[in-house]
Amino acid sequence: MRSGAxxxxxxxEPAAEVRHANAASxxxxxxxxxxxxxxxxxxxxGGCTQATRGTIDTIKxxxxxxAKLNPTPxxxxxxxxxxxxxxxxxxxxxxxxxxxxxxxxxxxxKDGAFVxxxxxxxxxxxxxxxxxxxxxxxxxxxxxxxxxxxxxSHAAYDRQDDWSPGYRYGIPVHAELSASGxxxxxxxxxxxxxxxxxxxxxxxxxxxxxxxxYWVDPQDGFVWKSEQHLMPGLTLTVVQLRPYRxxx
Numbered sequence: 553m554r555s556g557a558x559x560x561x562x563x564x565e566p567a568a569e570v571r572h573a574n575a576a577s578x579x580x581x582x583x584x585x586x587x588x589x590x591x592x593x594x595x596x597x598g599g600c601t602q603a604t605r606g607t608i609d610t611i612k613x614x615x616x617x618x619a620k621l622n623p624t625p626x627x628x629x630x631x632x633x634x635x636x637x638x639x640x641x642x643x644x645x646x647x648x649x650x651x652x653x654x655x656x657x658x659x660x661x662k663d664g665a666f667v668x669x670x671x672x673x674x675x676x677x678x679x680x681x682x683x684x685x686x687x688x689x690x691x692x693x694x695x696x697x698x699x700x701x702x703x704x705s706h707a708a709y710d711r712q713d714d715w716s717p718g719y720r721y722g723i724p725v726h727a728e729l730s731a732s733g734x735x736x737x738x739x740x741x742x743x744x745x746x747x748x749x750x751x752x753x754x755x756x757x758x759x760x761x762x763x764x765x766y767w768v769d770p771q772d773g774f775v776w777k778s779e780q781h782l783m784p785g786l787t788l789t790v791v792q793l794r795p796y797r798x799x800x
Contacts, residue, residue: 634796671696672775685714699773
């Protein structure tokens with residue numbers, strides 16, 4: 553693990569439970585934006601330093617004032633685990649890496665809420681008011697598996713998405729990726745030279761079109777930051793604060 557981050561022991565929620573997330577979505581709506589960061593620290597409190605406890609008090613104040621989370625390098629460094637900052641339409645949270653299944657990384661928050669990344673692509677969410685239950689690439693080519701740093705002028709693929717609530721399954725998605733030039737992004741005061749990859753998506757059956765963006769390490773394809781439209785009304789921005797870049 554190049555980052556030195558250590559994932560805490562946790563287990564992925566059974567896929568069957570994802571199908572029944574709707575009943576709890578209203579309760580979790582208010583918790584997602586503010587409480588998840590706090591819970592992540594509380595969950596790990598047994599191994600927290602005094603600095604981390606101070607961080608919890610700081611986040612409590614931000615939560616009460618409804619301020620957007622703005623983690624500092626010191627706050628992130630005080631937690632030894634891999635961390636991402638996820639922003640949705642309704643709020644934001646810091647999630648910790650809890651499980652790895654092949655190339656899939658399960659990033660956890662309060663009450664089992666989680667986001668699953670596969671080579672930087674969001675392939676599942678759980679515990680939000682609306683959720684991406686699953687996302688399957690059905691093309692023979694998977695540009696994310698090959699590495700987005702290899703995307704040149706154009707790469708296309710097809711997938712199928714499942715959404716809830718409403719039990720909308722097997723929604724066909726056609727996506728086209730293209731490299732949009734080099735850029736520099738700042739994460740916690742550190743500059744990263746990246747390649748911007750844009751993804752134009754079409755979902756005719758849902759009447760939905762959107763453009764995703766991935767800020768990618770040109771050397772190995774690692775996705776440092778992304779803005780992903782998962783369905784109408786659900787957009788996730790994911791920033792790697794303390795990345796896990798180990799195997800597989």
